[in-house]
Amino acid sequence: EHMTEGERGVATVYTSSEHCPMCSAAHGWVGLGRIVYASSSKQLVSWLDEMGLPPGRVRTLAIEEVIRDTPVDGPAPEFAEELRALQRRYRGFTD
Numbered sequence: 001e002h003m004t005e006g007e008r009g010v011a012t013v014y015t016s017s018e019h020c021p022m023c024s025a026a027h028g029w030v031g032l033g034r035i036v037y038a039s040s041s042k043q044l045v046s047w048l049d050e051m052g053l054p055p056g057r058v059r060t061l062a063i064e065e066v067i068r069d070t071p072v073d074g075p076a077p078e079f080a081e082e083l084r085a086l087q088r089r090y091r092g093f094t095d
Contacts, residue, residue: 008032016083017044018074020058024066035063039073039083047087 003011012034018041019027027035041060050056057081088095 005031012036017041019063019066021061022058024061024063028061028070028094032070034071034073037063037072038076038079040075042082043075043083044087047084051088051091051093053091073082 008031010033013027013032013036014034015037017039018037019035020041041062045060046057063070085095
C-alpha cells in the first residue's frame, strides 16, 4: 500500500550512498522526510580518482543543493574506510 502524504513527510530514508541528483529531486517531489546516508558523492569521486578512474558522466550535487527543506544527515565518517574498500572491490581492485 502507498504511504499517505503525512507518512511520507515523517519517513526517514536510509541509504549507503548519497542520492544522485535525479533521486534527490524525486525524494523532494514526493515529499519524503529525512535522508541519512553513509558515503557522499564527493567521497565517491575522490575514491574513483584514487583508483585512476574518471567520475561518472552525471555531475554530482549534494542533496542540499537539490532539495531545499529536507533534513539530511551524512556522510558517516565511521563507515568511510569500509565503504571505500567495497568500492575498490566492486571495481576489481584487491588490496
